[in-house]
Every structure is written in C-alpha cells, then in structure tokens.
Amino acid sequence: MKKFLGWIITIAILLIIVLCMGPFYIINEGEQVVVTRIGRIVDTHTDAGLHIKVPFIDKITTYPKRVLSLDGDPQPIQTKENLFIVVDTTSRWRISDPSKFYQNLTTLNNAYNKISDIIDSSTRTIITQNRLSEIVRSSNIINESKTTKSDLQDEDTKEIENLVNMNSTSESVYKGRSELCKQMTIEANKLVPDYGVELIDIVPRQIKYSDELTESVYNRMIKDRNQVAQAYRSLGEGRKAEWLGRLENEKRTIASEAYRKSEETKGMADAEAAKIYSEAYNKDPEFYSFWKSIESYKKNLKDYPATYSTNMDYFKYLYSPSGKK
Structure with missing residues (x-):
C-alpha cells in the first residue's frame, strides 16, 4: 500500500512539473500559429482551441487570420x-x-x-x-449626362456652350x-x-x-472659366443691345403715334376755331374786325413805347375817336 501511494505521489509530482513547463497553448479566434522545433516547421494550426507542444523545444509563432x-x-x-x-x-x-x-x-x-x-x-x-x-x-x-442636360437647357445656355465649345x-x-x-x-x-x-x-x-502639372491644370481651368465669363458678358451685351433697340423702336412708335394724335387734335381744334370765328364773323363782321385788331395790337405793340404812323389802315381803330374807322 505504501509502495502504491509512493507511485501516485511520484506521478502527481511529475504531472505538476510537466504542467509548470507549459505543454499547452491556446489559439484565439482570428489567429493562426506556426510551430517550429529547433528552427524547423513541424506543424501549423488555423483553428481556435487548446493545443499541445513540446516544452522548451517547440516555439509558437502567432499570426492574424483576419483581413x-x-x-x-x-x-x-x-x-x-x-x-x-x-x-x-x-x-x-x-x-x-x-x-x-x-x-x-x-x-x-x-x-x-x-x-x-x-x-x-x-x-x-x-x-x-x-x-x-x-x-x-x-x-x-x-457624356450621357451631358446629352440629357442639353435637352433641358434653354436657348441662352446652349448659345453660351456653343460660344465656349462646351458641347x-x-x-x-x-x-x-x-x-x-x-x-x-x-x-x-x-x-x-x-x-x-x-x-x-x-x-x-x-x-x-504632379506639382508641375497641377499649375498647368489650374491655369487651364482659369482660362476656361474666363471664357465662360466672357461668353456670358458677350451674350449679355447682345441681349442689352437687342432690348435697347426694341426700346428705341417702341419709343419712336409711341412718339410717332402721339404726334399723329396731337396733329389730329390740333387739326380738329383749328377746324373748330375756324368754325367759331366764321360764326362770330357772320353774326357781327364789324365787331369781329374790331376784336381781331385789338388782339393784334396787344400782341404786337406791347414792346414799343411809341408808335408813329402815316395814317395806316392797320391803326384805323386807334385814330378813330369813336373806336370805329
């Protein structure tokens, strides 16, 4: 019995010594290992779990298995x-x-x-x-987007693109x-x-x-944008001239129409005045002649301090004591 217990104790001690030497190693998820023995590959493991190695002789090299x-x-x-x-x-x-x-x-x-x-x-x-x-x-x-976009553009935008060759x-x-x-x-x-x-x-x-090419590209981009800006300016100037031309034509049309209407009105007024003058003359020719002469004196003699006459017929109402000729 004592001999049996001695063997058990010996085996237990040896087992403890072996465990202390580390014969086991663990491979985690996402890892893989290479087992080398004295510089020579003896095994590889790609699955996670517990594995055994020869203590002090085997060397474990771990690599990631993930991407x-x-x-x-x-x-x-x-x-x-x-x-x-x-x-x-x-x-x-x-x-x-x-x-x-x-x-x-x-x-x-x-x-x-x-x-x-x-x-x-x-x-x-x-x-x-x-x-x-x-x-x-x-x-x-x-290129497909350019074709679709060109179908939706207005005439001005298409004209600008034609000017700067953007098509x-x-x-x-x-x-x-x-x-x-x-x-x-x-x-x-x-x-x-x-x-x-x-x-x-x-x-x-x-x-x-590259740095050498970047400056050239930027300069070309600036040139292209300047061309687009100039195209917009040219189009704007053209539209301005067009609208100014329309405005001038409309002004001339309105002025011509106004002048025509004014002449018609003046003609109608002159005709109406002539009619009134004619009716007044026919009513009292003597009074009409007197009134027209007085109106003429007021208009023509107001700027003259003295008037000299040789008995002209023009002053017949001035020289008549009764105001008659």
Whole structure:
C-alpha cells in the first residue's frame, strides 16, 4: 500500500512539473500559429482551441487570420499619354499559408514592406499602359449626362456652350477604374502566393496631378472659366443691345403715334376755331374786325413805347375817336 501511494505521489509530482513547463497553448479566434522545433516547421494550426507542444523545444509563432489593410506611399507614375500623376493606393490582404509566410517573411513588418513593393510595381505596370481617363473614371456617364442636360437647357445656355465649345464630349472609357483595379490585383497575385499571402484587392485611394502639372491644370481651368465669363458678358451685351433697340423702336412708335394724335387734335381744334370765328364773323363782321385788331395790337405793340404812323389802315381803330374807322 505504501509502495502504491509512493507511485501516485511520484506521478502527481511529475504531472505538476510537466504542467509548470507549459505543454499547452491556446489559439484565439482570428489567429493562426506556426510551430517550429529547433528552427524547423513541424506543424501549423488555423483553428481556435487548446493545443499541445513540446516544452522548451517547440516555439509558437502567432499570426492574424483576419483581413489586413495596407496603405501605400504616394508615388509618381507616368500614364500612357506621358502625364505624371501621383497615385496613393490602399489594399486588403491576408495570410493564406502560414508555413510559407514564416519561411519567406517571418514577421508582419517584413510582409508589409514586401507586399508594398509588389503593389507599387503592379500599380505602375497597369497605369503606364492606360490613359488618365481610364484611371479616374469608371463609366461614360459624364457624356450621357451631358446629352440629357442639353435637352433641358434653354436657348441662352446652349448659345453660351456653343460660344465656349462646351458641347464637346469627353474621352470614352473602355476599361474604367474598377477594371484597372482588378488588373492590378491580378498582376500582384502572380507574386504574392509564393509568400503565403492572398491579396484581395488594390484600390487607388487618391489620384492627383504632379506639382508641375497641377499649375498647368489650374491655369487651364482659369482660362476656361474666363471664357465662360466672357461668353456670358458677350451674350449679355447682345441681349442689352437687342432690348435697347426694341426700346428705341417702341419709343419712336409711341412718339410717332402721339404726334399723329396731337396733329389730329390740333387739326380738329383749328377746324373748330375756324368754325367759331366764321360764326362770330357772320353774326357781327364789324365787331369781329374790331376784336381781331385789338388782339393784334396787344400782341404786337406791347414792346414799343411809341408808335408813329402815316395814317395806316392797320391803326384805323386807334385814330378813330369813336373806336370805329
């Protein structure tokens, strides 16, 4: 009995010693490990759970199993039409084979550097084979929107666009930005599997002109806006001249019509006055002659202090003592 208890105690002590040496390790969700023994890979695990290792001999290297992101550095690239643009990409990737990853890259920092070089190379290869319009656009909707918009525009806007040549269609896109991103990913995936990596996608996060080209683009934009402004001014001046011409014609028409009516009124008044004069003359010719002479004296003699006459007939009513001739 004592001998049996001694064996149990010995086994318990050995078990405690083994447990203290740490033969177990845990893989969490979203992790995968590579087990190496004296520098040689002996096993890999991608499932979460409790696993066993040889204490002091096996080394556990843990890698993430989730999708990782990589933001590249901006790099100047020449397009097919020899325009320099600065492209800043972002990509998603994951470790597909932890054994190859450990053999070729070992650490995540090494992986970031290597994958960044591969992405930069594939991005440069694809962009240099395509025009700028293919890189920044994914469809020809800009031309379709211009056609729809032109149908809704008024005549003045269409005239302005004709003046500044704004009706020209943009360059057609045959591949587009999305297709080029797929091509970049395919090009990069030709190399990354050797490192135990799967590249999910590559997306240009930012595309801008180089510093040398930016100033030229801004100058062209300013020139285009000045042309549009000048077109509006020219159209405004034309409309102004048109409205002023209409105004002048209307003024002449109104003045002519007013003059015609005034002449008609004056003619009617003169006729009415002549009629009244005729009726007055027929009633009393002597009084009519006297009245007209007095009116003439008031009009013609008011500015003369003295009047000399040789018995003219004009002054017949002045020289007659009775006021008669």
